Amino acid sequence: MLDLIIEPLSLSFMQRALMLGIFLGVLCAVVGSYMIVQRMGMLAHAISHSVMAGLPIAYVVGLALSFGALVSGVLSALVLYLIESRSRVKTDTAMALILTSFVAIGVTLVSVLPGANRIDLIHILFGNILGVTMTEVWWTLAVTVIGVILVRLFFKELLFYTFDPKGAQASGLPVRWYNAALIVAMTVTIVVCLPTVGALLVVALLVAPAATAYLLVKELHQMMWVGSIIGALSSVIGMYLSYYLDAPSGASIVLVSFCFFCLAFLFSPSDGLLSNFWTQRKRSRLVDQDPQFIDQESRLVDQEY
Amino acid sequence: MLEVQNLSVNYRGNRALQDVSFFIPLGQLVGIIGPNGAGKSTLVEAMLNLIPATQGTVRFKGRALKNQLLKTSYVSQRSLVDWDYPITVWNVVMMAQTVQAGLFRGFNRQARHLAGAALERVGMYELRDRPIGELSGGQQQRVFLARALAKEAEFLIFDEPFTAVDRKTEDIIFEIFQELRAEGKTLMVINHDLGDSLAIYDQLLLLNKRLIAQGPRHEVVTSDNLERAYGRGLARVFA
Structure with missing residues (x-):
């Protein structure tokens, strides 16, 4: 049994996947906890698809693909905010519109821009944790460390803002900045997760571990701790399943995290x-x-x- | 003195509030009444600069109120809060000291003492470790009252604090409002009810987009004024 766990770790791509899985588990649970209490799940879904519009542009201009994805994701959130605040169109309609339009821009530019057709759309859509590079692992570590430090520094302000936005604003907290910061943090997390699970499934990594923890604990910081453990476990178990069953890694990770959610849904002591x-x-x-x-x-x- | 002058608010091209002006002496307990959609919440939100006003000024003790938010405490309508949020009673009350504590700092002993004393005052100290979602509507309202108290504000605003609360909570809130007034604090309370509960207020503001009337209850709650605000007379409003 122990051999089944240790043997794959002699392979360098498995070592990288293991590290990445643990870092992502922590990052996604911390950011995902805010998404759940802020009800930003659908926004994350829209952003995760919208990042595709930036990829071909970044590729042609010679910038990092992740930078293009980040700019495109933030831009989609801004356009969404503009439509929501300046028209009678409701949030879900605006999200459906933005999500599909940005994907359409991405797909069109991949065929139209010279050289952009070399982008592997299947990889972008589904990812592959077993194919990540060491540079991606370091980037993920850096983003995770910075993310956790920022959340620690602004925890009490973000707690106030996410629980009672009007009350926080009336106390003089710069709530617009906190809202923008959460959207940027969510977009960065999505971009960092893309190589692992891809644009189609990335939201599951953000939502499932934090939602599982939400059913088990009573405070936000506990949600982050428990969610981190569940997230890391989901990534690692999913990675092994993918290795042994030759199954797609992104889908395996998502299914494991959904299993954890189902367990909590059925057996959580309180809910x-x-x-x-x-x-x-x-x-x-x-x-x-x-x-x-x-x-x-x-x-x-x-x-x- | 609290001075509101020519306060107007537009919401998507419609006038939500038009040229509202009034003065309130410090240390008074003031009720705001009016029909649904009269702009009661809009008025307090515009006063606190939570929504943009198209014109008007709001001054407290001679200075713009929006620059004195540390002296102000605001409890929004309970429907705006997510009661399933994973948070305990204690941490909700500690929020009162978030801005005072400052960025990158935890809460000091004084802040914790204020939160504890406020919870004692509303009879909720024993339940301080409970998740907020496990409490009754009245208990949740008392926790928010404790948060307002723990801020030690001079000017307190409550948006419909008596909605979905039990009799015991109503009595506690009335009692604390009167104590706060006795301490010299100024309170503005949006009150949905037009019944006997209005007796506790020093004066009332009757609103329907514009300020219809201001003064003691017997001067404000008249058939004429209610007709102007609600479009129907006293008997029918109470029917």
Whole structure:
């Protein structure tokens, strides 16, 4: 059994994938926690697809592809904000419009711009954690460290802003900057994740571990800790599954993280579907044995209120 | 003194608030009443510069209110808050000291003392480690009241604090409002209800896009004024 785990690690591409998986697990859980409490999941989905518009331009101009992706992602968020704030069009409509239009720009430019057709669209869409370079690993580490430090430094301000935006603004916090910073952080995270899971699946990496943690704990910082562990585990287990089953790595990671979510959904002590069912059954059995149980229980609730 | 002069707000081409002007002496408890969509929340949000005003000035003790937000405490409508947010009662109340503590710094002992005392005052100290989502509507409102108290503000604004609260919470909020007034603080409270609860206010502002009337309850809640604000008379408003 131990051999099954250790043997692949003698290969350098597996070592790189392992490191990257752990860094991404932490980064995605920290940024993803804010996305969940801010309900930015669909925005992340739109941005993750919109980054495709910047790739062919960056390629032709000779810039790093990730830079093109970042600019394009932030630009899509800005256009979205403009449409939302200056028209009667609702958020979901604006997102659908931006997502598809930016993908269309990307696909068109890949065929139209000279030389851009050398971009591997399949790799962009689905990624491959087993094919990452050492440079990508270092970049991911740098982004993760910077991200975690910034969140630590601004934790109390971001907590206030994400919980009660109006209250935070009324206290004089520069809430527009915090909102912009969260969108940029989300876009950077998406860009960093692209080589691993690709544009189609990247949002799962941001959402699933943090959402799993959301069902298990009661505070934002705990969500980040637990989410980081679940995220790192998902990446590493998915990577091994991909290696042994010869399955696509991005999809394997996403499926493992969804399995973790399902476990929490069913068995979370406070929110789990089955846990609640068992608690209810236990309670009705107690009532059957002792009809005064309900009176005692409601007395306790009354005292508390 | 709190002075609001010619405050107007446009929302997507429509007038949400038009030329509202009033003065309030310090240390008063003021109620804002008016029909749905009258601009009650818009008024307080524009006063605090949360939404842009097309014109007008708001001054507190002679200086622009928007530059004195540390002296101001604002509790928004409960519908604007995500009550499933993963946060405990204690951390909600500590938010009061976020700006005072400063960037890159934790909360000091004084800040923690203020939060603890505020929670004691609203009867919620025992539940300080509970997630906010596990509390009843009334308890949640008391936690927000504690947060407002922990800021030690001079001017406090509450947007519909009596919505979805139990009788015990209502009594606690009334009591604390009166204590705050006795301490010389100025309070503005948006009140949806036109019943007996209006008796606690020193004066009322009746609003419907414009300021319809201002003064003590018996001068403001008249058939004529209500007709102008609600488009129907006293009997029908209370019916």
